Amino acid sequence: MILKKFIPGFLLIALLGAFLLQGCMQKKPVGVEGNGEIDVYVDFKPAPELPGVPLENARVELLPRQSTRIPPHFTDERGIARFENLISGEYTASAAYVLDSLNVLVGSTQANIRTNASALDTIHLSAGKPGLKINELYVDGPPNDEFYIYDQFIELYNSADDTTYLDGIIVCRLNQNINRVTYIFQFPGTPVVGRKYPVPPHTFVVLAQNAIDHKKMIPSSIDLSHADWEFYNPLSPSDPDNPAVPNIVNIKTGDRIDFLISLTSDQIIIATGEDVNYQDGIDFDTVIDGVEYQNSPEQLKTLDPRIDRGFTGVGLIRYSGMSMERKYAGMDINNSTVDFRIIPHPTPGYEMPP
Structure with a gap:
């Protein structure tokens, strides 16, 4: 009778040990949430058939769907604004470039940020429809x-x-x-x-x-x-x-x-x-x-x-x-x-x- 009670308990301990060992052998995740980054390139195309002209000091915003609002960045002399330490998800990237007190060039695009990945998106600015x-x-x-x-x-x-x-x-x-x-x-x-x-x-x-x-x-x-x-x-x-x-x-x-x-x-x-x-x-x-x-x-x-x-x-x-x-x-x-x-x-x- 003692042997019959002992064997099931022994088997249970063995199965539990095997399960824990298998879990320890699995690979740990290598991605760290919040390490995404994106370069947003901003330009202005005077005409559709002409190449875009990069804009320095354009105000760029990255608008997440759910997470905390991100402070705006400004483009450098190459027309690029870099955003770092981003969580993965969908964002709306928008840009505005002030020509003078009455005229502003604007544009936007959708961006998809992934963990531990770099992305590049382009925004072509236009004057928008007046009225x-x-x-x-x-x-x-x-x-x-x-x-x-x-x-x-x-x-x-x-x-x-x-x-x-x-x-x-x-x-x-x-x-x-x-x-x-x-x-x-x-x-x-x-x-x-x-x-x-x-x-x-x-x-x-x-x-x-x-x-x-x-x-x-x-x-x-x-x-x-x-x-x-x-x-x-x-x-x-x-x-x-x-x-x-x-x-x-x-x-x-x-x-x-x-x-x-x-x-x-x-x-x-x-x-x-x-x-x-x-x-x-x-x-x-x-x-x-x-x-x-x-x-x-x-x-x-x-x-x-x-x-x-x-x-x-x-x-x-x-x-x-x-x-x-x-x-x-x-x-x-x-x-x-x-x-x-x-x-x-x-x-x-x-x-x-x-």
Whole structure:
């Protein structure tokens, strides 16, 4: 009986020893996470058929999908910016080169970083498409404990060297995409051909939710009483109307709400106004510009990538006074992840220095 009990225990110990020995004989991993590196080469091609000209002192950013934000680097005389000690994963590499106070060359590319590996990627810069842009979105509300968000505004910017016109343009808040319109407000005038409401080259236009001095209600807020335009819904019994500021008017039947924007995630577009049949969405060909924002990187992108390939807003905090602004006025490569930045306070009608 003693022998019968002993043998199974002996076999168990032997099997365990063999298993441990096999584990010890396996090779240890040789890769160390965080040792990836990449050289980003930045150039400008004056024409497609001509070779690229390397740009020194171009600002290069490497934007990870999940990990901590990486400080920007600047290219050397060869047009190269080197990033080291990177964890593996997908990144968006973007670059900007300031020509003067009004003109910026921009570009981006996708980069895949691997552990213990070096990579090389090239960004060809261009001037981007000039025209009317959504330049700043202030949605979070000022620091307050009264849930005050009525100082929201949208800032437009004409990045072209020619005058553009606001006549008949629509501003829409979407429900995820252009086929579902939550709010639609319209400038006066005739779309496309109207010439009553000009925007001179390289100027800002502030569209206030309520064009009043919000500091009188919340001291930490801003004064929008001198905004260029005011969203106004004549069907709303509580929407204030500043007679000194012209209106962008609600055209959605039966809607009694002002142009309120979400504090955490939304999609905003401007379009020519040629298509205002919002029941079936807005025709893509009439869209002038659009921006999607999400305060969490885990959110799924919803806006048509032909309008915006990314989204801004990651890190926004409700009632913080933070705002979303293009890194350079008019900078637009159709990717808000690259084009925009979070700034500590709103700047209606002007640009915060980069």
